[in-house]
Amino acid sequence: MTTLEDIEHYINRIALGDRDAFASLYNSTSAKLFGVTLRVLNNRAEADDALQEVYIKVWRAAGRYQSNGLSPMTWLITIARNHAIDRLRTRKKGQTGLDEVAELADPAAGPEAQAIASSQRAQINDCLDELPADRAKAVRRAYLDGDTYQDLADLMQVPLNTIRTWLRRSLIKLKDCLSQ
Amino acid sequence: MTDDVTDDAPLSAAAEYALGLLTPSEARAFEEQMNRDINLRAELVLWQEHLVTLTDDIAPVAPPEHTFQEIADRLFGVQQKRWSLTSLLAGAASAIALAAAVAFVILPAPNPSHNDLIAGLVGDEIGLQVDAVFDPDTNTLTVDRLAGGPAEGRVFEIWLIAGDDAPVSLGLLPDAPSGQVKIATELAALFAGGVLALSDEPPGGSPTGAPTGDVVAVAPLNSV
Incomplete structure (x- = not known):
């Protein structure tokens, strides 16, 4: 069971360049963040691409996490939400809207991710x-x-x-x- | 369009900033203002914490299987060596037993011979420069601290990383400008193609057997 303390610990380790912690963070939070990018972008390929960019941002910004005052899941979800919305706005400026049917929630998302999602x-x-x-x-x-x-x-x-x-x-x- | 709140009720830009409703120039202005005003920053944090609960109803969806590998490729692909080093250093290690097999003795540095392996450890940010020379004939590692050193109350610990193995402690960087470590035979075999690193640790070295502080310098071992 991944706790918020675990998530915070992973982020702090990532700030030191710990790739194992990065994998652990991904395993325990990616389903929630993918849910968010998918909800905003409503397109699986774009949401996947956005998710990749989100974790790249997380890796690079982990060292600045401590000073921002946010709880760890808020920090992660806010990065995912903001990034997805940036992409959405870029897409809207273009001529084509690639709307797809919203993906149904995947019951395969682990119990850990579920627990984090409902913890607030x-x-x-x-x-x-x-x-x-x-x-x-x-x-x-x-x-x-x-x-x-x-x-x-x-x-x-x-x-x-x-x-x-x-x-x-x-x-x-x-x-x-x-x-x- | 009626409303029961008066027009002049105060509202900082924090909520609109959190929602993404400000224009880019308004957002920059808010950020500048926030950097000077800790209360504004606190207000933004509160809005972000509240607004994020709007995502509570969004069910988790497992991302595609390949996604993590693609992230790793994008992050670590270009600088594979460097990244894998830092991650290995931070990873769990069962190096305690091996670390106990080595100890520092202070000896004059020998002249490099043809089969020596050298690593130039440089920590730019802290002005650290350490040369390390490994002599496979005698299984000794000579370290010369040319510049810099640990902060007050801290020590530097030397690590060997071979391939994908967890880092192995080679002991602490001595206080003296130069020193030698006798390397156990089974460890000595790992030096060729290996990498040396220095991490910042509490007195006595890492309590866990794996690096616990910042990795301050990393360098591959090369032939002379």
Whole structure:
């Protein structure tokens, strides 16, 4: 059973160039991170490529992990999410969208990965539920689909400045709720 | 479009930054601001920790079988030798027994002979320069510390890495500028084609039998 302490230990060893620790980290976290890149990119080949780039970043940035204040899975998932969204935005600027049917979750993903995935409490969902549904959706779309203010304005068919004001107010409410 | 929150309620850019809603120039400005403001940084961490739970519902999916090998090839393929060294050094080792078989004695350095193997160990970042010469005729390793040394309260430990084997401790780098290690016969056979490395360790050397601190210098053993 891989614990968060184990993950943190692997990252610290990776910072020293420990390839065995890198393999251990990959084995215990790659299914979750692949789930994330797949969810954002919705294309298995692209998600695989993104996953490779994510672990390359992890290898190179491990030495800076200690100082960023994040818990280890947050650090890893945030790298995966940000990288996948960067790719998604690059793709959107291009002319072709290679949408594929979303992959179903793979039950073969190990129990360790499952345990890590469910180890965090989802307080933000409760707070998002207190917002009007379309605003909660906008926050989720920004985080999980990489929507920009412009994307959201187009989607909701409202002016850009309106969506900006709208979402900022929602974030203030969200912050209040999360800090309770 | 109505809202029950007043327009002037304060909101830093941390949330928008975490969501990726800022323009690139706004994001750079926020980063600069955050570097000076520890509270802003803490706020960003809080947002990131909260937002990441939006991925809780995303089920893990096993990546393709070949993916890890491709990552390793992309990371270590070009500098295979260097990377494999550091990883080997950090890996688990059953080197304690072998390490006990060697000890340092301080002797004058002999002249290199034709079948000697030499390794120039350089740690650029800490200004370290150590020359190591292995004489297969006498199974002795001579180390000359030309510049640099461990930090106060630390020592450097010498390691031999042969092929894919775990690193084997050859003992501690002596305080004196020059010293020799007598190498056991079964270890001596591993020097040809091997690599020497120095790691930063607590007094007395690695307590685990494998390097525990930074690898400060690595060099292959070459013929003279």
